[in-house]
Amino acid sequence: MTAVPITDIKGVGTALSLKLAKLGIHSLQDLLFHLPIRYQDRTRIRSLGSLQIGEEVLIEGELKLSDVVMGRRRSLLCRLQDGTGQITLRFFHFNAAQKNALRPGVRLRAFGEVRPGGAGLEMVHPEYQVMSSGQTLAAPDQALTPVYPMTEGLTQVRMRNLVRQALAQLSSHDLPDYLPESLRQSRALPELQSALRYLHQPPPNADQQALLAGRHPAQRRLALEELLAHHLSLSRVRQQIQQQGSWAMPEAPELSQTFLQQLPFELTAAQQRVIAEIQQDLQRPIPMLRLVQGDVGSGKTLVAALAAVQVIAAGYQVAVMAPTEILAEQHYQNFSQWFATLNVDVAWLAGKVKGKQRKHQLEQIASGEAAVVVGTHALFQEEVAFARLALVVIDEQHRFGVHQRLSLREKGADGIRAPHQLIMTATPIPRTLTMSAYADLDCSIIDELPPGRTPVNTLVIADTRREEVIERVKQACTQGRQAYWVCTLIEESEALQCQAAEVTAANLSEQLPNLRIGLVHGRMKPAEKAAVMAEFKSANIDLLVATTVIEVGVDVPNASLMIIENPERLGLAQLHQLRGRVGRGSVESFCVLMYHPPLSKQGRERLAVMRETTDGFRIAEKDLQLRGPGEVLGTRQTGMMQFRIADLERDADLLSEVHLIAQPLHQHPKRVEALINRWMGSSESYAQV
Numbered sequence: 001m002t003a004v005p006i007t008d009i010k011g012v013g014t015a016l017s018l019k020l021a022k023l024g025i026h027s028l029q030d031l032l033f034h035l036p037i038r039y040q041d042r043t044r045i046r047s048l049g050s051l052q053i054g055e056e057v058l059i060e061g062e063l064k065l066s067d068v069v070m071g072r073r074r075s076l077l078c079r080l081q082d083g084t085g086q087i088t089l090r091f092f093h094f095n096a097a098q099k100n101a102l103r104p105g106v107r108l109r110a111f112g113e114v115r116p117g118g119a120g121l122e123m124v125h126p127e128y129q130v131m132s133s134g135q136t137l138a139a140p141d142q143a144l145t146p147v148y149p150m151t152e153g154l155t156q157v158r159m160r161n162l163v164r165q166a167l168a169q170l171s172s173h174d175l176p177d178y179l180p181e182s183l184r185q186s187r188a189l190p191e192l193q194s195a196l197r198y199l200h201q202p203p204p205n206a207d208q209q210a211l212l213a214g215r216h217p218a219q220r221r222l223a224l225e226e227l228l229a230h231h232l233s234l235s236r237v238r239q240q241i242q243q244q245g246s247w248a249m250p251e252a253p254e255l256s257q258t259f260l261q262q263l264p265f266e267l268t269a270a271q272q273r274v275i276a277e278i279q280q281d282l283q284r285p286i287p288m289l290r291l292v293q294g295d296v297g298s299g300k301t302l303v304a305a306l307a308a309v310q311v312i313a314a315g316y317q318v319a320v321m322a323p324t325e326i327l328a329e330q331h332y333q334n335f336s337q338w339f340a341t342l343n344v345d346v347a348w349l350a351g352k353v354k355g356k357q358r359k360h361q362l363e364q365i366a367s368g369e370a371a372v373v374v375g376t377h378a379l380f381q382e383e384v385a386f387a388r389l390a391l392v393v394i395d396e397q398h399r400f401g402v403h404q405r406l407s408l409r410e411k412g413a414d415g416i417r418a419p420h421q422l423i424m425t426a427t428p429i430p431r432t433l434t435m436s437a438y439a440d441l442d443c444s445i446i447d448e449l450p451p452g453r454t455p456v457n458t459l460v461i462a463d464t465r466r467e468e469v470i471e472r473v474k475q476a477c478t479q480g481r482q483a484y485w486v487c488t489l490i491e492e493s494e495a496l497q498c499q500a501a502e503v504t505a506a507n508l509s510e511q512l513p514n515l516r517i518g519l520v521h522g523r524m525k526p527a528e529k530a531a532v533m534a535e536f537k538s539a540n541i542d543l544l545v546a547t548t549v550i551e552v553g554v555d556v557p558n559a560s561l562m563i564i565e566n567p568e569r570l571g572l573a574q575l576h577q578l579r580g581r582v583g584r585g586s587v588e589s590f591c592v593l594m595y596h597p598p599l600s601k602q603g604r605e606r607l608a609v610m611r612e613t614t615d616g617f618r619i620a621e622k623d624l625q626l627r628g629p630g631e632v633l634g635t636r637q638t639g640m641m642q643f644r645i646a647d648l649e650r651d652a653d654l655l656s657e658v659h660l661i662a663q664p665l666h667q668h669p670k671r672v673e674a675l676i677n678r679w680m681g682s683s684e685s686y687a688q689v
């Protein structure tokens with residue numbers, strides 16, 4: 001079934017199969033897993049007196065009146081009665097033959113949506129059948145009529161026919177049920193084939209509300225199986241990697257001590273706990289696969305640096321990768337400074353490192369002279385060869401494509417062993433998501449900020465009060481503070497966003513002639529960006545106008561004010577990240593969310609969350625509720641969290657059971673294999689984030 005191409009169905013040629021491909025339907029199984037979004041009820045004829053506006057119904061009666069009226073648009077109006085009530089059928093398009101057939105006295109069956117009309121209820125362009133005198137029509141349908149998600153050039157009727165054929169072709173040994181019998185029974189879940197049949201052809205008495213909400217046992221069953229397959233696939237990836245083995249590296253208490261002594265502060269308890277977890281992992285000859293979650297400013301970089309210390313002490317190399325040059329460069333600065341004390345060389349590799357300098361860095365990496373290598377995705381390029389790579393640190397993991405993560409994994413392999421992996425993310429991920437999206441990773445959480453931070457005060461203000469806001473910027477900067485002014489995305493266009501930032505910077509320069517105003521945006525060359533950031537960092541710029549490029553990694557403790565224009569355009573997680581750029585010093589900081597009224601109800605709710613809390617996890621939970629998992633994980637593009645049937649929010653309760661169900665299944669590798677194939681097919685390698 002997985003492999004049976006859709007063209008095996010009679011009448012499916014190239015043109016149709018291309019249209020189906022747009023819906024992700026390539027095989028017979030895909031077709032059967034393409035579930036209806038809702039249903040129509042053509043199983044019973046409704047009395048005209050019982051109709052409600054908005055219902056789609058099957059009706060039958062006698063035409064009492066049939067008239068062409070001129071009104072605003074010429075239309076044919078027919079009045080249908082059945083003894084309990086009446087309804088008007090309205091046609092804007094009709095030909096002479098139709099008009100003739102729809103004459104008073106004929107009996108008619110019709111299907112359509114009930115709408116309010118000029119004189120009582122109406123149905124516009126219903127599907128209909130005229131009964132000639134004495135004739136009775138066939139009984140109504142035996143099952144509810146499915147309505148499928150559609151693409152252009154395909155009709156519901158066509159789709160229903162295809163599915164009907166596929167169901168007819170389904171034999172008992174197709175699509176075997178891999179869920180343990182006992183599980184199905186204890187949870188009253190239908191068997192796979194009957195679940196599919198039910199969902200494509202539900203009986204007249206099916207609970208349509210449950211079906212619409214995706215909570216019918218037949219749907220739950222499929223969602224559970226899909227989540228299970230996803231989980232199994234991630235565990236398998238984990239197993240495969242761990243089978244490769246890795247380098248066991250003893251703890252390095254002395255070097256760690258020397259490293260820590262140079263710091264002007266103590267580690268937080270949370271940092272210590274997470275570091276201890278990592279140090280344990282590194283001592284085992286199995287690749288570490290660990291995700292460190294910590295809010296913005298929680299000090300993840302140091303945790304990574306201490307992991308690096310242990311690896312370096314054992315004589316191996318560490319690669320640290322960041323998603324942007326600005327962030328990578330900042331890591332490079334931190335690491336070179338910290339490791340200089342230990343006489344450890346740090347290499348730096350980004351797209352902009354070119355020519356002789358690049359050649360030199362590559363040599364350092366290849367010879368192993370550089371024990372730490374910091375960079376962007378440039379680290380993945382083929383020309384980069386590591387001498388003894390044993391630890392890969394990935395910052396802000398969700399921005400990287402899966403392939404990038406995998407290719408770095410390969411760099412370290414000596415053909416046998418895999419490097420340890422530490423993944424750091426500042427986007428707090430709700431627990432339910434961690435369990436599914438990161439089932440292949442162990443998870444550590446830094447749930448504490450370094451002391452001495454004052455929480456950021458957040459104000460939500462309409463942009464009609466722009467003048468006041470500008471005045472506020474002036475005051476802060478006159479007092480020696482610095483500020484950010486963030487321009488957000490307009491219509492998904494980076495070019496427009498940059499343009500808007502340029503205009504804003506120009507206007508602000510006019511309005512605030514005494515301030516030194518800088519500008520960074522995504523269309524500037526990396527070197528230009530870095531130069532502006534450096535100026536801001538050394539306080540030669542008072543006000544930095546920026547697009548959302550400053551989101552990650554900029555650390556300027558003297559910046560105590562951030563204005564975000566049109567915050568309603570951004571996700572909560574992104575706002576949280578941005579806001580994390582202020583409140584890094586000891587002065588009281590402010591974040592002004594300057595929205596453009598009117599705000600939608602959801603918009604108000606979202607900004608209120610930002611005002612009420614600075615807890616990244618609470619914000620993430622809310623974000624998940626309001627926007628869904630794809631957005632929260634930032635993985636929409638990579639396609640990894642795209643489930644066919646499951647919905648991480650709706651089916652959250654199933655997630656916690658999935659790993660319990662998965663346990664005993666591991667004894668049946670064939671089943672596991674089959675389940676993964678059924679649900680993930682060839683896309684499994686994409687699921688390894």
Ligand code: ADP
Pocket residue numbers: 265266267268271294295296297298299300301302426450451555
């Ligand atoms: P993030 O988790 O957002 O990556 P960073 O690692 O950039 O956070 O740390 C933010 C700032 O906090 C840096 O300036 C860092 O030097 C500082 N920092 C880290 N750990 C501590 C600590 N235990 N006490 C005080 N400051 C710390």
Ligand code: MG
Pocket residue numbers: 300301395553
């Ligand atoms: Mg960081």
